[in-house]
Amino acid sequence: MNAQKWIWWIVFLTTVIATGFILTGMVVWALLPKIPEEVVFVLGLVMFYLFAHRLIFGYGAMMDFATLSEAQQGEARERATERSGLWWEMVREWTLAAILWEWAARLDPYKYAYYMMYFFTVLLYVITELNLLGFFAWRPLFEALFWGASIPTLFVLAYDTVARWYLRRLVLEG
């Protein structure tokens, strides 16, 4: 076996074991009496994920298209147009790189709306943490919301930056 197969097996087994731990933890958590912090944490996680879903899957699909070989790029243009919601008659003459670039630009409003919502969550958390407006007793709940929201935000940030790196590579190197 070569090194790549070893690495693949290590990653695969780690994922399986981690998934087992996560599922066990979820079952144990479901049986425990919940505290308000945990409820707000899960609410923040789920609600922010709903807003992040379009971005995460958009950038993920963009990464898939951007890593195709040059031979596959021609017939992938139509599928990319379909996924992105662009108009095929408009982009018929465009290269795959241009279609993906336009797709990324069209996701920007969603991305900045999402980041703004996250920014307000952080602001609320900092305001209560420093006791600036007085509702100090709610601090743990805002902290829980902040941590719950941070997890989908991390994925949005990671998918965004990595997809942009692949996109730049596609534009510069083809």
Next chain:
Amino acid sequence: MRRPHFLLLLLLLLGLAVGWGSGSFLTRARVIRMVENVPASPIVLSTTYDTATNSLGFAVLNPGLVPLRMESADFIFTPGTHTQEPAYVVNRLPLQTELPPQAVTTVIVPLKEGAALLQEGDVVLTTLAYTHPLADALYTVIAAYTQGASGENATPPQTESAVDTLVQQSQQNQ
């Protein structure tokens, strides 16, 4: 084009920070809730009467996280129908017993010198005074012991009902 090693490292570190932060937040919230539920007072689990030394032994649990100090005991002896001993009161009997945290300690309270052995139906209402290392105040915990039919052990329901009676009397006095 440069490979995005720095970007991936940054995202990895961010992921570790978010996982660490949210995990420790949830753990901290549970621990705070657990510590909040620890009673502030030592608890008298059971009382035993030793006929050889004519003394009461209180099994006292200190559920807190700091050692407490049992300073003194006051007790009221109320005779039952089977004894010739008249009622008496003992004040400020020094104990000076250390209660280590999260452990059961036996606190021995000798009855009045020269008093007859307890007979069935005799009640000893003991006020144990203790100090907390972080406070100057003197706190008390009250335990009632009723000499049972066996002559050796008090049963917990009798102890509880004696304390209930005491609480009712104090409410009536108010």
